[in-house]
Amino acid sequence: MKCWDAARTAESKETALTELLNNISPATSEPLIRASDLHFRKNDKVILEGVSLHISPGEVVTLIGPNGAGKTTLVRILLGIAPPDSGSILRRKNLRVGYVPQRMKFDRIFPITVERYLRLGASTTVSAHERLLEETGVRLLFKSLLHELSGGEMQRVVLARSLLRGPELLVLDEPVEGVDAPGQAELYELIYRLKKDLGLGILLVSHDLHLVFSQTDRVVCLDRRICCSGHPDSVLKDPVYSNLFGPSSARKYALYTHSHGETGHPPGSH
Amino acid sequence: MEPFITRALAAGIGVAIVAGPLGCFVVWRRMAYFGDSMAHTALLGVALGALLGWGNNLGVILVFLAVSFILAYLQKRQDFSMDTMLGIMSHTALSLGLVAVGFSPEVRIDLMSYLFGDILAVSWTDLVWIFSFAVGVILLLSYFWNSFLLVTINEESSYAEGIPVDRLRFLFILMIAATTLTSMKVVGILLISALLIIPASTARIFARTPEGMAILSAALGTVAIAGGLALSYYLDTPSGPSVVIVSALLFVGAQFWRMIYGR
Numbered sequence: 001m002k003c004w005d006a007a008r009t010a011e012s013k014e015t016a017l018t019e020l021l022n023n024i025s026p027a028t029s030e031p032l033i034r035a036s037d038l039h040f041r042k043n044d045k046v047i048l049e050g051v052s053l054h055i056s057p058g059e060v061v062t063l064i065g066p067n068g069a070g071k072t073t074l075v076r077i078l079l080g081i082a083p084p085d086s087g088s089i090l091r092r093k094n095l096r097v098g099y100v101p102q103r104m105k106f107d108r109i110f111p112i113t114v115e116r117y118l119r120l121g122a123s124t125t126v127s128a129h130e131r132l133l134e135e136t137g138v139r140l141l142f143k144s145l146l147h148e149l150s151g152g153e154m155q156r157v158v159l160a161r162s163l164l165r166g167p168e169l170l171v172l173d174e175p176v177e178g179v180d181a182p183g184q185a186e187l188y189e190l191i192y193r194l195k196k197d198l199g200l201g202i203l204l205v206s207h208d209l210h211l212v213f214s215q216t217d218r219v220v221c222l223d224r225r226i227c228c229s230g231h232p233d234s235v236l237k238d239p240v241y242s243n244l245f246g247p248s249s250a251r252k253y254a255l256y257t258h259s260h261g262e263t264g265h266p267p268g269s270h
Numbered sequence: 271m272e273p274f275i276t277r278a279l280a281a282g283i284g285v286a287i288v289a290g291p292l293g294c295f296v297v298w299r300r301m302a303y304f305g306d307s308m309a310h311t312a313l314l315g316v317a318l319g320a321l322l323g324w325g326n327n328l329g330v331i332l333v334f335l336a337v338s339f340i341l342a343y344l345q346k347r348q349d350f351s352m353d354t355m356l357g358i359m360s361h362t363a364l365s366l367g368l369v370a371v372g373f374s375p376e377v378r379i380d381l382m383s384y385l386f387g388d389i390l391a392v393s394w395t396d397l398v399w400i401f402s403f404a405v406g407v408i409l410l411l412s413y414f415w416n417s418f419l420l421v422t423i424n425e426e427s428s429y430a431e432g433i434p435v436d437r438l439r440f441l442f443i444l445m446i447a448a449t450t451l452t453s454m455k456v457v458g459i460l461l462i463s464a465l466l467i468i469p470a471s472t473a474r475i476f477a478r479t480p481e482g483m484a485i486l487s488a489a490l491g492t493v494a495i496a497g498g499l500a501l502s503y504y505l506d507t508p509s510g511p512s513v514v515i516v517s518a519l520l521f522v523g524a525q526f527w528r529m530i531y532g533r
Contacts, residue, residue, distance in 0.1 A: 079426070079430045080429060081429040099429075107298070109471070110422065112419070112423075112480055113479065120420055120423075121417075121420055121431060145478065158427075
């Protein structure tokens with residue numbers, strides 16, 4: 001694994017070693033994206049501290065963490081929107097990424113129909129994806145203006161558009177924010193169905209594991225650094241997890257830190 | 271028609287067909303204040319150009335280039351909010367420009383014509399400037415049209431899709447600068463952003479596509495220019511304010527139309 005770490009810095013994206021690794025590893029086992037030892041600070045405040053993460057094809061990775069844990073920052077760095085202070089990001093060559101942001105805000109002042117929006121920047125014709133349009137249910141919305149859509153409809157349209165581009169990796173940042181409860185379940189069901197059909201890797205950001213528990217392959221718990229990760233079952237039993245998210249977490253957290261001191265954290269992480 | 275009227279009309283149309291589509295992006299991206307601030311710095315360019323004997327256009331171009339770089343940089347950093355930084359910058363530049371003009375009595379600058387426009391004084395050279403910039407901006411805007419739309423809809427997902435968001439942002443600032451430069455004579459520094467915002471907002475009432483809104487906005491801008499020019503010619507009103515007033519009347523009329531026939 002060490003060679004991955006050294007292979008690429010955030011600045012130099014194309015190295016000979018990467019080429020070599022791309023050729024050696026067969027496409028199926030190679031992660032779509034691998035971030036190693038990311039550090040990021042903003043105004044002298046540590047946001048991310050030694051975060052490593054990879055996502056493989058066909059895998060659903062759920063990133064959870066309390067508010068201010070650095071989830072959005074991590075996503076921005078993975079997407080290449082902001083460079084990390086240090087650490088490396090290795091993307092599979094020509095990786096196509098679809099991104100469904102937290103909540104799309106639409107102004108009435110911007111008139112655009114759903115159909116036109118779906119066409120914008122699509123690599124293929126929209127009609128070539130009949131099934132996708134049926135499954136996401138956006139066909140019925142074609143003639144609507146984007147700003148007229150409800151929260152749930154909007155997320156389905158944004159999801160459909162990112163899928164039309166044929167992504168290998170789909171990044172969903174709290175995709176059900178502002179969607180009513182039945183809509184939330186429906187939306188998640190849709191995402192998982194599409195994942196099964198299309199075999200894409202998914203990075204899902206959520207502040208609530210229970211919503212996404214059953215379909216997640218791997219949970220990564222973030223609170224500036226990665227606190228715990230693994231299969232959802234094991235993470236749910238992890239005391240670190242319940243300290244961060246469990247009921248009456250404040251009291252438990254106080255007890256935990258009192259009895260264990262700093263030993264819960266990896267040494268030298270401060 | 272007298273030739274100076276023809277020139278004025280041509281200049282107005284050249285400005286309106288650029289300001290229309292560009293103005294749509296200004297309102298979509300909520301950059302109205304941005305365009306205004308940009309324009310205010312122009313007077314500094316005029317003053318510098320006159321003082322150093324470079325001519326107006328070169329002075330303004332240099333100031334705009336500097337401003338574009340500063341703004342592109344400020345948009346990435348967020349120490350203060352953008353409108354605060356813009357306010358500081360534009361008013362400082364406007365004041366520096368006014369002071370510079372006042373300090374040099376040997377340089378004759380007709381302040382009123384720069385602040386409020388003097389469309390009837392447009393020369394053939396001005397026309398060449400206006401139309402070369404207009405063609406340039408329209409070509410750029412059409413070439414990058416879809417990318418601009420995507421960035422307007424959501425910057426972050428555009429990054430994820432590999433659209434060169436930062437370069438497009440800089441290009442957009444440069445296009446605003448170019449439009450400001452060429453419309454100074456027509457509506458004046460203080461009123462340029464009205465030409466960007468009002469026709470676009472009027473067009474929104476009728477448009478159902480971004481392209482429709484852009485084209486309609488250009489058309490409405492042209493009508494406003496022609497109407498303003500007529501006012502200016504017959505009633506001897508200052509050209510910039512006349513254009514803005516006609517434009518605003520169209521906007522109000524469109525609002526009434528919507529209230530009656532309703533969307």
